[in-house]
Amino acid sequence: MARSAGRAEPPEAPVIDVRQLTKTFRRDGVGTTVLDAVSLRLDAGRIGGVIGPSGAGKSTLARCINLLERPTGGQVLVDGTDLVALDDRALQAARRRIGTIFQSASLLSSRTVTENVALPLELAGVPRADRRRRVAELLDRVGLLAHAHAHPAQLSGGQRQRVGIARALALRPAVLLSDEATSGLDPETTASILALLRELRDDLGLTILLITHEMDVVRDVCDEVALLRDGRIVEQGPITSLVTDPDSALGRGLVPQRPTLAVPVGHVAWRVTYGAAATDPAWLGTLAARLGAPVPLLGGTVEALDGRAVGHVTVAVPDPAVDLAAVLAPSGLRAARVDDAGPAVPDAVADLVVGPEAAR
């Protein structure tokens, strides 16, 4: 349809729009608030993460988003429909918009792979021939056609999780909700499941929300992330913004500072944060030439994210009078003296899995 000239298109509504979600459990007249005014939005085709330590309320949030648990307050809009406001019958239909995968794939052990994937189709009354076609398509997509007649006990953990993913996609949901789906898998299997999720997003335009306690999962696959702690979102944003903000605890958790070498006598340690769209790759050599003395590199992590360099390095500046922040600003780098830069891994994320070698 032609757009009318001069009229701005309304911004696209997010596929997931959680507003002021609250959950209080009551036992013996005593209420415990597990989610406190949680709000998050995720646009179509984005992969969002919710990360938090044990007990933060992550699983409760996942269960409130697909309404397995009724929120005490707030709204859960999926594709513009507030699930909280629906009666049970309407909710049953609306829930098909969300496919969920869990830590244990929760497959029926007596059923084959094909029969497990077909289950939601059976329950939805899809005719047998259509079911067969759809299951074959799904198993092909998750790379399990060869195991169609196997039982769950004959599969590896990663393969079981793929069956869970195929089953979650059976009714063509708009949203895939993953509650710790890669927890307990080895790093290689985790990477292959995350690659599959990325592929599903790219090919099917799925919107994916990952609930996890692993920073590596967030860094590898998410476009944006929210940090949940004690039932509240304490920080959230696009990954690229967080990792380029030296003041972001989440950003520093995502690209953790490794232990550095000792500062040579007479030098001052500075932490340099990458992140501008363009960074002069030769800045360290340029800096040494400008100071007329070598600038020892004490450690750091720099990696590519969305085609730009992100991370931090620690360098030892031979002249205490140098204001490195001012010197490096034109190179697209931000610098803070290590004494003022805060801990390598901020307290706010210290209890999350930030990588095996991260400084504690």
Ligand SMILES: Nc1ncnc2c1ncn2[C@@H]1O[C@H](COP(=O)(O)OP(=O)(O)OP(=O)(O)O)[C@@H](O)[C@H]1O
């Ligand atoms: N049905 C319930 N009744 C009472 N309290 C509950 C219930 N479900 C969860 N809780 C409490 O809510 C808090 C958050 O639990 P939740 O399982 O959502 O956290 P989590 O972040 O997923 O933790 P983990 O990573 O350890 O699974 C916990 O203190 C838990 O005891």
